Amino acid sequence: MSTMDKQALMIYNSFSGKKSAHKAFPILLKKLEEIGYQLTIHQTKELTSIGNPIKKACQDRWDAIFIAGGDGTINQTLQFLAEEPFRPTVGVFPFGTSNEFAQYLGMSGNVFQALSVIENGFTKPIDIGKFGNHYFANIAAAGWLSDITYKTSRSLKSSLGEWAYVLYFLKTFLLTKQSDTISIDVSPNKVISNLSLFLIMNGNSVGPFESLIKNSTHNDGYFHLLTCKKTNRLQLLFSLLAKKFNLTKNSSIINHTKIKSGCFILPETIALNLDGEKAQVKSLQFEVLPQHLQVFSLG
Structure with missing residues (x-):
């Protein structure tokens, strides 16, 4: 298709991930236009509540919203997009450090693979999460070690990529104390x-812990909840490794359940991490919003 008959918004974060990856951005724009998208480009700094381009794209019923950035950029976009009654199909181009959400969609860090999926028009509905008044696409976390993604310096992420997270993880694991305890009410x-x-x-x-949940099903109205009991560092490390390499089926430290809602009790000293970004929420009530987004996806 060569005629430009599809309207699309491009949200671009030029500061995300490794600088070298951004060389592909001009090629990406050219290819999308060749596919048939008429693009309106906005940087993430323009995503304010006044005159928001995402709200305009929804209200005018545009065909797609493309996001070129990392998980934080996706999360920032989602705060405006999820509120709208009409939501254009979302396409993700992985320019971030870890690109967790792109991997969830079956596109592991490859911009041109994402282009191929969009050109072929493969889409599916997906569930998203809501925590208080905030939304998230992929991960919500709190407690010890959960601040690594937003406390790792941008310059380190730009030069080392995911290794920056590994270094900060080791530093935090070895040198910091575990946080105050958390409780979760998952049912009456x-x-x-x-x-x-x-x-x-x-x-x-x-992150580096792939396939933590075996035989996982997606978009069934439930999210996976992994909980870690307060314990010493060595026991926790062994439990994490055992979980990663499937060495033991039963763990008294790390446990898994599936939830579609819950109420979380966090001490004031603990911040919430949504899609890798620190979030301030009005309440700690969690719920799954089933099939809330239509996305371009390989899987």
Whole structure:
């Protein structure tokens, strides 16, 4: 298709990930135009509540919203997009450091693979999460070690990529104390307490820990909840490695359940991490929004 008959918004974060990856951006724009998209480009710094381009694209019922950036850029876009009654199909181009959401969609860090998916028009609906008044696409976390993604310096991420997270993880793991305890009310009859860390995941992986959840199903109205009991460093490290390499089926430290809603009790000293970004929320009530987004996806 050569005629420009499809309207699309491009949200671009020129500061995300490794600088070298951004050389592909002009090629990306040219290819999208060849596919048939008439693009309106906005930088992430332009995403304010006044005159927001995402809201305009939704209200004018544009065909697509493309996001060229990392998980933080996706999360920033989602805060405006998820509120709208009409939401254009979302296409993600992985320019970030870890690109967790792109991997969840089956596009592991490859911009040109994403282009191929969009050209072929492969789409599917996906679930997203809501925590208080904020939305997230892939991961919500709080507690010890959960601040690594937003405390790792931008310059380190730009030069080292995902290795920057590994270095900060090791530093935090070895030199910091575990946080105050967290409790989660997951049903009227079930409370999980004495936790140092929790992860809510749309998919089954986070960072270097791939396939943490075996036989995972997606978009079934449930997210995965991984909880970590407060324990010493060595026990936690062994449990993480055992989980990663499937060495033991039962762990008294790290546990998994599936949830579609829950109420979280966090001490004031603990911040919430949504898609790798620090978030301030009005309440700690979590819920899954089933099939809330239509996305270009390989899987």
